[in-house]
Amino acid sequence: MKRLISYLVLPVEISAFERQYLARMNRIALIFFFCHIPVFIGVAALAGTSPTRAAILTLLALIGPAVAYKTLQNPRHLSVVFGFTAMCMGGILVHIGQGSMQIEMHFYFFVLIALLAVFANPLAIVTAAVTVALHHLTLYLLLPRSVFNYDASIWAVVVHFVFVILESVAACFVARSFFDNVIGLEKIVQSRTNALSDRNRDMRLVLDNVGQGFLTIEPNGTVSAERSAIAARWVGGYVPGKKIWEHLGELDSAGADWFRVAWDSIADDVLPLDMSIDQLPRRWTAGKTTFSLEYRPLIVDGRLTQMLLVMSDVSAQLEREQSEIEQRDFMRLFQCLLKDKKGLLEFFSEADDLVSKIVTPEVTGPELRRLVHTLKGNCALFGLSALAAFCHDLESNLLDAGGAMTGSKREQLGRIWGLFASNLRSLLGSDRADRVEVDQTEYAAVLDALDGNAAREEIALRIKTWQFETARTRLTRIAEQTRAIGSRLGKGSLNVVIEPNDVLLFPESWSAFWSSFTHAIRNAVDHGIESPEERLAVGKPREGQIRLTTKLLDDELWVEIADDGRGIAWNLVRERAAAAGLPHESREALVEALFHDGLTTKGEISEFSGRGIGMGAVRAICRKMGGSVQITSTEGKGTCLSFRWSNVHDRLDALVLGPISSPTIENQTQEAEGHLQ
């Protein structure tokens, strides 16, 4: 019984869908029942009964449902009222349809019971069944003509009743099934949707509270509405049709074009998807903030349906890494300072000059490339990895961008250099320019000379040289640089020999030359010296040799760098010169081509050399200082580069000194005679 009741009585809860459905059905039912008025009038007219009575009875039967329609809140209750109304209509039809067709009018009861199944409510059908049963029994007893057009027995009423029961059982089954499988299914979906939205809410809570931003992007680049709160804060809210590069471009417009072409590569579907994804930007800056960008493709049936973009703010991490690099560079700077203070100062003054030229917007083209190249080489020599790496990138960019440099790169270089300069100043203190440093032996020698009888001019000259630099100091410094380059270029340890003479050079006048001389060193090491394996294979000692010499021949000062490497491949130079449209017929023309910017016989570009820039630069400075360059090379044996300045005795920036002379001793060395040149 309990099960029967629970089958007939629906669960109390009414879903929004059911409410909406019943509201529509009830409205249709009310209209349907009102349409009975004219139909019943017509039937009464046809059957020869009273149309007026038909109209009055139908109207009376409609008062109840009309009032219920206006007042009842529960749509299921209204359906039950319509179950009652339906049977009233059946009764009225049988009543006004008296005559030969009266029995056939009973069909309408069965039609209406079947129709009541649309309410998906067994109670509406049960109500109808009870109503029609009571109606028939009552009228059979009180007014049999209203029900039967013949003298029916009580069994006729029982037969009608049985048919009503049978149909009602079937209609209840249909109504309940309709409720369970359609109306109730909606309930199940609704409850699952609610559970899902609860989970989504929880998920969203998690996503909104992690430090990463999440965005979903359509294959055409449009950003979907779904995004985590942080992502919305970083790139802005949802704008229909807005592309990811437009969102990111608002943070930093410089990379937007690049993002777009990189995204197009995905849409083009030429490259494997993972390769196209790898080519998308991994970093994005917005003012002082740097984001890392990660991409997770959502693939369905082998096709990209969406891309999840995960953004993380990595500014703090980068700052930490940068500060570690700076710390390391600073330590190297400190070591350089302890080892070779003069060398470092000179590098600084030269590099400072280079940077100030590079950041001038007027400097462009090959001149700019040359400056950047020189700065790069010098920074690498002093172990300033951050700056050297920056210059290397800059140089590559200049090659691709036709020799122009962007304002932001200039600014960046200025910033990096400024940091380095302030570090160096803090190491040096502020008085570096005001000091003259003298080593102990020189100090003692001059003191002895003052105690003795040395000529006053000679002592004055000696003191003057304190601001000069000996060739030995300079060549020793260059030798160290040469060894450093050798080990970095995988040439093993180099045998660097120095052969200085007694020449003294005024550092400020010679710094530009020495700075560009590093190009000659790099060329010798990188292009000249073979790898240890190659050397052993051709029967040379494993260690390559570089010989650095200064000497005086007559009145000519020679500065030479000679290597015992593979020598210049003149055939290759000829080929390259020809390809570059340079004269290449004679040996002189080929030597000239060697000094031409942009010509290199080197297959790859390294941090140190290989862009064919340096040789032109070093010759230009040598010539500017009144000198000339000679090159001798034998294939397989080595190359010697000789820089020569004639009339050295007339130069104010070079001195050749011997020991302090004594006026009583006559046998002075040749060098001492011509001490002031």
Added chain:
Amino acid sequence: MAATVLVVDDSRAIRQQVGDALATAGYSILEAEDGVQGLLRISEQPDIAMVICDINMPHMNGLEMLAKLKADPSNAALPVLMLTTEGKADLIQQAKRSGAKGWIVKPFKVDQLVAAVRKIVGR
């Protein structure tokens, strides 16, 4: 028969790296150091299946080579993959307008390059 891929780059290191990887994957390789040599190789070897070409090269750069290549109707269908450095959107757009099939940013993973060649050449 193995498909032939032409690698045009002025860097010997890149040519070697790309060439070795593709040769291991079963392709036969031709190398050229610049655009002039590249066009020469293409005219000598009509059975080249695709070209991998650096943009920045001396004498004749990759874009000039591409334009000349595509201007010749007999080579217009030859797929060309350009090599470039990151951030050069305008160069890539120019290359695509000139008919480049696709582009790859240096440095790249060699196995991905091989996969790309396989996808384009189809064997």
